[in-house]
Amino acid sequence: MIGQQRSYGRRVLLAAIRQNSPIARIDLSQQTGISRATVTTVTAELIRAGLVEEVAAQGTEMARGRPRVDLKIRGAAHLVAGIKIANSSLSLVLMDFEGNQLAEHNHVLSKTTLGTDALVGELAKALGDMLSPLGKTVSDLSGAGIGIAGIVDVQQGLVHWSPSLSDRNINLRSAIETALGVPAFVDNDANLVAMAEKRFGLGREATDFIVVTIESGVGMGIVINNEIYRGTRGCGAEFGHTKVHLDGALCRCGQRGCLEAYVADYALLREASVTSSREALAQGTTDEQKIEALLQRAHDGDPVASNIVLRAGRMFAMGLANIVNIFDPQLIVLAGERMQSNHLYAEEVIAGIKNSIVQVDQPPPEVVIHRWGDLMWAKGAAAYALEGVEEAAVAALRAGEA
Amino acid sequence: MIGQQRSYGRRVLLAAIRQNSPIARIDLSQQTGISRATVTTVTAELIRAGLVEEVAAQGTEMARGRPRVDLKIRGAAHLVAGIKIANSSLSLVLMDFEGNQLAEHNHVLSKTTLGTDALVGELAKALGDMLSPLGKTVSDLSGAGIGIAGIVDVQQGLVHWSPSLSDRNINLRSAIETALGVPAFVDNDANLVAMAEKRFGLGREATDFIVVTIESGVGMGIVINNEIYRGTRGCGAEFGHTKVHLDGALCRCGQRGCLEAYVADYALLREASVTSSREALAQGTTDEQKIEALLQRAHDGDPVASNIVLRAGRMFAMGLANIVNIFDPQLIVLAGERMQSNHLYAEEVIAGIKNSIVQVDQPPPEVVIHRWGDLMWAKGAAAYALEGVEEAAVAALRAGEA
DNA sequence: CTGATTTAATTTGATTTTCAAATTAAAACT
DNA sequence: AGTTTTAATTTGAAAATCAAATTAAATCAG
Known part of the structure; x- marks a missing residue:
């Protein structure tokens, strides 16, 4: 520059x-x-x-x-925290400047959705709990990365909307910075997984790649030219709401034919619910149990269950093939936390992608599955904080010399 | 740097x-x-x-x-040519360093597919024909941009495959450079339209946008951060082979469900051919005439013809919505040369896009139609050449001072 | 018409960043 | 103990850049 x-x-x-x-x-x-x-x-x-x-x-x-x-x-140069705001918990990691994990922590939230002040309070509490056993305090941190689901304006640190926040259009960055006195870096969680893959995972060697995550929805992070591409409205890559069928199945978002409406948990359960053998297909009290049961049935060869699960896989492959046809990345990482996505990560799905992309002389992009622990998100948040802290450290070099 | x-x-x-x-x-x-x-x-x-x-x-x-x-x-500083290698002709423009068009020329090719040497020969001939009335020769050029359909490796100047070339894996850049003695810049034609939009068209103000072109197939050029994004295998954005239907209509490429298999001319004619009223729907000797007739029928309210054309439009909208959901560009330019794409550029199609993208607080990206003359491609090629010549000129500054 | 005012462009005198070439440093060979 | 080899540093200069002061070219006010 x-x-x-x-x-x-x-x-x-x-x-x-x-x-x-x-x-x-x-x-x-x-x-x-x-x-x-x-x-x-x-x-x-x-x-x-x-x-x-x-x-x-x-x-x-x-x-x-x-x-x-x-x-x-030099690891000791700085200390950063990475925090993922999940459905009903916070997961945290503590990292040194070199990226070594020094601690981790899980903090249960009282409610799924909180007000800004309450959330920031819980955040401070969780951070303290992680730091105190090490004899550290929040003031020892050089930065904190925060990953949150929803629509985030990274430039401003604004959270337009999030399932975790009862308020709208909150400047979460400044809220955290004033409460904790630590530089905060807020981003959409899907982007942070991409960041984690780039720094610690399979994207270290690649300059252009895509990370797809499956949680309750389908998320996507795009890395182009070694940088997270966030789109121009900051609403990020909405892979889950990519359309795979004209006038197709109804999605939570109200539109029809979204990929999510074919591969998300609720989509599978919806299908299972209409068959006459409903009880047999997806037994259980919680949705998770029901899905588990459905997948097990499919695995055991039940024709209807297989039918349901197989189509989800094929739709998923189609969606991914579209990404390849548009982006032509070096690499696609399917980053998953849960084993429940197994059906989408099957060999046949990956083969399906390769059969749906334009054939050229060169080999198709690699598609790899990366199973992280549940700290994947928090690590990504820490990676984001590291980036910011590094930036600030370099900028401070000149200034601090006088 | x-x-x-x-x-x-x-x-x-x-x-x-x-x-x-x-x-x-x-x-x-x-x-x-x-x-x-x-x-x-x-x-x-x-x-x-x-x-x-x-x-x-x-x-x-x-x-x-x-x-x-x-x-x-200073326009007089340099002179560049832009050349589009089309189906059975070459279209050329001559531009000064400022981007002013000084001349244009059309050159009919004897055959659709030529050998490398023959093609380069025709190219030299066409250039000469354009330049001589102005009292200029090829040696007055500082660069030539060449747009060609097919799979191009821009770094190397290699054309892996093109419908216009009978040879494969030809280094077209060096072939032209040795034959003409002028720096050559070769790229895929869809990318060059994006370049043209960026330099002379609607993309001048935008940093992230997408250009979709319709000729016989459907092409796409992506501009991210003011630069053409070419993907990692150089095979470019294959929007036309994006899948819009699982196990859908058969495409020329051999796969099923490609967008092209729903919106290209051959797709419409295929549909028209199976209805009992074939003659009435798509009369004509050439394919172009047939399409013309079909579109006219649809316009006049024929229900079957409308049905065919409408679905093409809706599929097109769905494909574009996917682009928006993935990329979130500022702007989508539908760049067309022919009026025949009217049905895809209709109000309803653009409205359809807006109904299929993820809704956020911010307004959706603009979708604009840009009708160029048939020089669109050649101008893009010239823009590409200008970029290269500018680069070289700056690099030469230091060197030439001694 | 003359001097004050205003804005753009240039000059001046550093400072910072960078490099090529020469030099020094630290090791292994002989 | 001297030679060779490779890495790192030093040296002296060039290039890129800037802040502050100066100059240039116009209008405005009386």
Whole structure:
């Protein structure tokens, strides 16, 4: 960047060090195209600022010549928290600047939907509970990333609407920042999973990829040119409301033919409910149990149950194929927390995608399944916070020198 | 950019001058964030190099103070050609560095599919025919943009496959460059329409938009962050082969349910052919005439014809809505050359899109129809060439100073 | 017509960023 | 102990940029 003589080089080098973790200066120079002289100067500055540290020449068998000195991000430089606001709980992780997980925590919420103040209060409580066993406090944090379902304006930190918030058009970022005194970074949860994949997961090597998540709905995060693409209205990629059938099944959103209306839990249960053998197909008191039962029946070969589940899989494949036909990404990550999405992650589904995309000489994009624990979201939120903190740290370099 | 001390500022300023055509230095400084001092220095260099020129203070009523001096791109600096390789003809335009069209030309090809050498020969011939009336020759050109249907690897200038070429995996760029002695820029034709919209059309103000073109197939060009997004396999956005129906109508590509299989000419004729009143619905000897007849019938209220045409429109709307749900662009441009796409550009279709996208507080993206002449493609090719020539010109600045 | 005022552009004198080439450092070979 | 090899640093200069001061070109006020 230009204007105010901003330190583009520092940014680039710090990012390169992060991505290639233990890396010698000469390789940095090679990778970034920045001269060795500059690399020396800039890394010295980063080390002086405590963001980077040298590590003993990572033990490749002793070569000739002066041994290279590897550089890595200095974990102790900063501390960030990642928080996912889920249906009726908060899940949190604590990470150092290098991305090492130092703690995790789960906090049960009293209600699904809370007012802003109440939510922020619970958040502060949960953070405290995670930090106190380590002898830390919220003031030790350099940033907090928050993932929330709904429609989020990232620029402003505004939550236009969320199932977790009873208020509308809340500036959650400033609410948290004033309450906790810590820089906050708020984003839609689907974007944060993409962020997690990019930083810690399967997207580390890729520059253009897509992450699809299945929870109660179907979410999607898009990474283009190493950055989250958020669309122009900030309402994000609504893969779940992609239409897969003209005048098709009715969706929760009120429209017809949405992918979600074919693959979501409620869609499967709806189908199961109309067959005469309803009890047999989806027995259980909770919806989760019913789904479980339905999937088990399908697995056991029940023709009607199979029929229901199979179509969901085929619709899902069709939706994904459309993404490939439009985007042509390097990689599609199906990130899932629950085993219940097994039917959508089946071999046949993935094969179905490959049969529905335009054939060219080159191989089709990889489709991989990534099962995370339930901390996936929180880790993504932490990754987002790390990005923000890194940015601020570089910006502060110049200023803090005087 | 960094490395070899590349002149990022020059690039930014030249681009800003191009986009805001007659613009005073002080506004340039404002817009780009570059200091006024630097703007003076850099623009002086651009003027010295002949890329930019001053124009008389464009006549706003005389304000107080020293009058601003506007800057603009100097058209005479360079000459580029844009060439579209169409089904059985070449269409060409000649543009100056400012983007003014100086000439156009149409060249009929002997065959639809040619060998590389033959095609390049025809190309040279056509260029010569366009240039000679102006007393120019090919050597006066600084670059030539070439648009060709098919699968193109832009980085390499490779055409993997094209309906216009009998050879496969041809490096068309180097073939043209060696034959003509002019830098060549080859791209897929759908991308070039996007480029044309971005430079000369409705996409001038937008940074993220999508251009859909209808010719014999359905094409799409994507602009993200002011740049053409080409996907990772270079096979481009295959909007036409987006699936809109599970196990749907058979497409030319061999798969089922492709959008093209519902909205392309052959799809409409296929439908018309199975009704008992075939002759009446789609009379004519050529396919074009038949389509014309079918559309006329639909317009006149024939129920079967209407039924056919209406569904095509609704499918088209559904495909476009999916794009919006995934991409959330500022703008969708439906760029068409022929009036025959009228039924797809109807009010109802555009209304259909709006009813199938996720509703948020913000207004939906604009959908606009842009009817160009048949030079649309060639102009896009010229725009692409201009981009390349501009790049080269800036890079040459430093080098040529010694 | 003259000087005050206003706004745009340029000059001046740094500061920052970067680099190529020369030098130094730290190791393994011989 | 000296040679070779490779990594990192230093040195001296060039390039890019900026803030502040200055100059330029106009209008306005009397």
